[in-house]
Amino acid sequence: MRILIVEDDPGLAAGVSKILEGEGYAVDVVRSGEQALLAVEQEAFDLVILDVGLPGMDGFEALRRLRATAQRVPVLLLTARDAVDDRVRGLDLGGDDYVAKPFAMSELAARVRALIRRSQAQAGPKIVHGPLELDTVARRAYLAGAPLELAAREWGVLEVLLTRADRIVSKEAIIQAVANWGEELSPNAIEVYVSRLRAKLEPAGVQIRTVRGFGYMLEDYREP
């Protein structure tokens, strides 16, 4: 996995790159938007971490030009600005996620993992989350290498949670994703599917958290 960091502050760039290297990624650092565009043209990256507040060509402009070249590499925006508009603008321009400075390294690392996982899921049929593996084309699930039996609705719920692992997903969003057209699915039904999924996944250390009054979250998987 190769990550490009575009950050003009050398201290921050060095810190982030060391942490990501520690997580097992190959990391390149550039200081400006122009250099970032050159780098992306020459090499294939799995993720770009882009600071919005770059000198010269700012992050938004770099992102716009990057997307104009039909580059689909996922982009995680770093910003020190706090206007809601910036966040909306960044995502509108084709950014995939957004982290506000300053941030905890664990948060950044989790976002990086989630983005890479998501782009892999879009690129290929397999989604991997720790010992859990979903083959979205064959619709087969494996847990610690062994086939995992899932009912259709359980599969649907797990797929939604997995594509948004480490993020909270509202019950409404789950219902929308798994309910067929014209079918009413109650929040209680979702609870039933989640509790069945928990029974199957928890022995392998995969946790689904309940967020009271909101929904669920598939917890980021860390090796025990």
Add this chain to the structure above:
Amino acid sequence: MANGRSVRVQLLRRLLPPITALLAIGAVIAYYPSIGPAESAYDQALIDVGLALGERIRYAEGRYSVDLPSAAERILRTDRYDQIYFRVRAPDGTSLAGDSDLPAPPPDDTPNDGVIAYNDVYGERDVRAVAVLVPCAGKVCTVQVAETTVKRKRLVRDIVLSSLVPTLLIAIATLVIVWFGVKRGLAPLARLSEQIKERSPRDLRPIEIGPVPEEAKPMVGALNDLLGQVEEANSNQQRFLANAAHQLRTPLAGLQAHTELALGQAVPDACRIELEQVHLATVRTARLANQLLALARAESAGDREAALEPLDMRRVVEGVADEWVHRGLARDIDLGFDLAEARVRGNEFLLREALANLVHNALEYTPAGGHVTVRTATRRAGDGARAVLEVEDDGPGIPPEQRAQVVQRFYRAPGTAGTGSGLGLAIVSEIAGLHGASVEIGEATAGGHGCRVSLIFPAAPA
């Protein structure tokens, strides 16, 4: 108006003396040309009486007499208004008929066409008199006729009145027109001040010059220039804040990254404790920087009322819930939600900032294993609906006597644990104020446990 500085009062004060003077002059000017002919007409009537009496003088045997029947004398003396007196005198001055004590005309008056007209006093009354010289037996007899001045005074009064009344009416009309005309002319100014009064102090848009009178335009222009300068200063401050935010946060992010990196390595225990202190201080500094920037932003006009837009706080909470769940998990606190529609006119950025501070406080002061709930709701109040954003926890709570103080800047309750700066609730209160919302601090449960902070907004229509 009452202090006499009113334009109307000043104008009237200045107008009143010249108008009074004009009235007086007008009366005098009207009086003299009309009194002369009228007086001479009355005098002529007296002269006619004198001539008629002169006809009645007889001369026989060296004696003069007047042949005046008493009926004729009654007719002669009859007048609707005045008392008539007469005296007929022989050439030697002896009275022949009439009022023998009527005084003689002043000796120095020379007769004009055989008549002397003069003013006199008779029987303690003002009289107008004529002395007509009539020929009698080759000599000159004198007939004096006098009358009191009642009808002459009436005439003067009538003349003065008839000339005064129209001018008086014109004067009154002038004063009335000035009084209401000034009020009417100044009405655009009154509207202008209403317009300025009704403005929010954060509304820095220029005042429309439209209906303002020409004379007030420089004032409005100056006011608009001032508003423009304030606006300019505000947007400069906004730019400064955006830059400051960036310049502060980037190195702090770097510092945080490196301390976390260092902590991830094998370091001696003594060193680890120091590093953890540095890390903690970094996180606190970052948070403090964020809060100060948020406070400055909430205060500056960049987020003025015009920037409020209709939104549902439920969606605002849903949009940021993710950020807080992780922190709750890390502290082993059950962060839950109770979300229903809550429509307000608000600024999303500031509302998120207020929410972040409330949730941060709740997570900070609630012990592990506790519960924190974020709630949005629309509640019926006496005179309409209220949108509510509240955060409650089952932590130690805030004692009633400290609740007024906790919203003050940098106030930290005595003996509190945690790493707060004392700015959180001050920011919440500032942001609530901007939205016309009130902040209520209470207990989460009836038993007096826990803390509940509610922001109560005037509900916006859906």
